[in-house]
Amino acid sequence: MDPIYIEMYRKALRNGKEKVFNIRIMVVGPFDVGKTTLTKRLLGKDVNICDRQSTDGIDVQTECCKVSLATGEWMTQEQNADEDLRLQRLVKLFNEQVQQKSSDKEHLPKEMEKYVNTANQDNGHAEEIIYIRVKQYIDEVLPTLSQPVESLIVNLSPDAISDVAKENEKKDPLMEILQMVNANSDKLEKSIEEYAKLGIWDFAGQYVFYTTHQTFLSYRAVYLLVLDLSQQITELVKDGCFFDTTGFKLCQVQELIDTWMNLIHSCTSSSQSGIPAVILVGTHLDKIQERYHHEVCDKYFGDIRSYLKNKPTRFHLVDEDFAIDNTIVDSRLVALKQKIIEVAMQQPYWGEEVPARWILLEKELMRLKAAGIKVIPRTLLEAFNQADDVPIPTEELDLFLKFQNDIGTILYFSIEVLKDKIVLVPQWMIDAVKSLITAEMFVLRNALAISDKWDLFNKTGKLVPELIGLYISIRFSKCGFLNIFDIDLTSTKLVFF
Template structure:
């Protein structure tokens, strides 16, 4: 082969850029509204309306479809088609380099000079970028090792140094394949050369128990479909039990769930009023609304609407009644939602068009919805962004591993692949490549010290880990009666035993989870989904806990009244003032508190009363030392923190302990929000000492207290004055 082609190929990879187009669709909304049915219909899959099953966790379908940039058509594709599309991207890059050389009037080798491979060769069998010996090593040694636990994989990563001599020949074969396609020898090559957007869909379960893991996967680089049931009023109760804060069990209204999802989406926004990410309102079950309904008052959907068609006998009486057609009913429904959100910052995310879908027929509005999704995606700032061309090669290796059924790999293996590439990604750029793949939903990668050495190739894998525990009741009761009580304990109190994990993650049921149990638990720990509690013996020495975890998202017991409404101590003789983390926009996702609680459980032992651990839905009491206890409590959009000292004489809590608590919780909250990529903000306040219990309407901003010697409190019938020094002395060093 002419070496000039080799050099042009390398130059295209080293210096070239490619525009990438990605559409990531997040299908969200309340429980049992038809999200999965909508997802399948958008992808052109068959749907049996009579056999609906609720999604558990998240159903992730990455690169399941491509969208023509020219026509907007959605085209489903298989694994081979996606690999060929990547080859086309390489062809496009190389072709642009050839054209550039031609325009510069430099001599470009002819087709005859390049000894082009026969056109009869199957275009789908693209030459791989690794040498023959490297591929053999991967297939025969590395691949089998990846079915072993992650900890044992690193030992199998050495590549045979003798294979280096074969690399150049293999690279020539790959370049010749690309040249053949550029020269038009293949009639299978799509002449648009990859002018497509990659589309993936994430179908989120509506059950509240899964929201803790949901938040890990939300991103601003996505289009959200907020799916609602048109046959329900927005004040209707959802048939799903929620455990949010100290109130314990409750059933949420549809509008509360709308609020929750809109706020979760808003918390991902890079800018409060940017409208990013975009949200499209989609109503389902249009078929359950008659074409005409009778109403004399044209009520809003939150009122009772009579969907009964007028009978013949009453036709004359109803002639004066207003006939509301389906589209008018839908307009009122969506109008009420927009009215409900009109004074909230989340309103900026709604796009200008709503969609009502009929679940029983081939609905033309599905086509319109697809078109709208592409239109909205094309308006996003990341649409058509440029990335280094050399990333394509390593992306192909990641996809090859994923297609082989590999779920997780050490980063060192990816680095070995990278070293063997024709144009490797520079070491300092590799982290950026992984971040990009994580952002578009291709992989799961956390660039933090304890997790950055592992790459999860299949995001669904991590989702299935927690889902398998939450939904294991049927399996446990039928096949593992010995651990049924362990599951009941987990379901009620969030206590997750290793015995239960082993009974569920068996080799037969979940081989990947079984083989990589340690790594999964480590991931779940560092995502603060579960925590390893601290325990101490009677002599004060710490007991190492290896067989038990706590999952705060599973806590269901309501916080006792004695904790929610403690004995008043307005003089703060035995208790500190109440430090409050007040979240802006009056929104605090419960998963944020769950993660905080998990971190606190790993820091301090849980206090006991009559041998019972004091941990409840939305609240936990920790033992700081022999005389001090810490209460951490969540109500609505505020986290309350208070330290109490117990002794025979009235003694105020240690300010040193209080300051340590404040610094730890403040830093932990900031880290949790930062790691999730959220824009949530909070302010620190102090609750008025005369308040009865924990209230969201009695908070004095820290800025007011630090800027004044005293502050009038107007939260009660009688105004009283609070000395700033009295309430700040526990949490801040005196200047």
């Protein structure tokens, strides 16, 4: 391979753009309407209809599926299985750069020539030698880190650190590109254009979770608002988790529809009417006699649209509704999947261009996640970034993190007290937050220690520091949440976010 290709690769990353295709599905709706079963059906998973369990918090499945843009076929895959796809994206960029420069050969930087020239004089495998020399050049010009990368990793064992280091050494992007281009770049480039990444977030329906759900919503998503066709929208939802200082309160289905539509509406701006998009999905079709299917469904979805007709949230609803029988592999699921793709392709962010240099840091984040690392400090991310062949400029790093947060890959909060931590596994943060919300079981297990203080809170809304401290210390001790987010339970001031 011509040594100049190495520099072309770096130029492609520095100056190139790539189109991004992501489908993030948010499955929302009231309690016990079949959201989790619907999610499993969409992903082609086995369903035991006799063993249904309610979602506790949110069940996150990132990059669990890839979708053919040509045929609309959904292909399930293991989470974090997109390493090859990321490499393919790099190959595509590399090929584009080669094609652009094929008629106009450029010279490598003068300070780089000594390494390449030396490589050309050596015997052996030319490509490998050139690679070594180029890496030597890159290593020399990179600034020296003030502290070892290993010391920056939060809550990680030495073995895991070693594994990540070995993995990075074994899978250096530059060498991977050289190898893959030689292999079959035409085939790889074709495959990139055919698939989009898809992830699903299944939200618990209990009202008690709604206050925290908003933290994890995004305008870069397609929402499935799931409802039970066998319930009138004026019926009361038997959700025992909804309580206030005056006792339990039951909501009508239409009130919860309002709540969800308002939460979704809060994700957009006044200039983005209809974004995010919401697809109405009715379940429990099996409870309705077949001869009345059309009549009942038309009335049910019509009632919802009539209820919302004078509200700004109505613009989020798409033009087609779906009635599903969750007890079987319903043929209507195919049409629903196609509609999800169709709606996703109509969103303004579909196929948007992002800097190509983001791919390298995205790869590092996914490798850390695959190694079992839940949270990293921003300083570690910056260290990995500076070690990349083409680092992201400092002023662009926040934009990269916000983008990854919006598409659901990570969780990143840009507010001052949280921006130093990057959550690589959203499910970990969700499980930590739900520990604060699902308090009833905690009280039952620790009744002797906190019963009086809990009764005071339950009846009056007064939350005393002793109750907070005991609750958090017990619920968060196993996951390391307190240490990672620097929460001091001995402090006289507790700040909640």
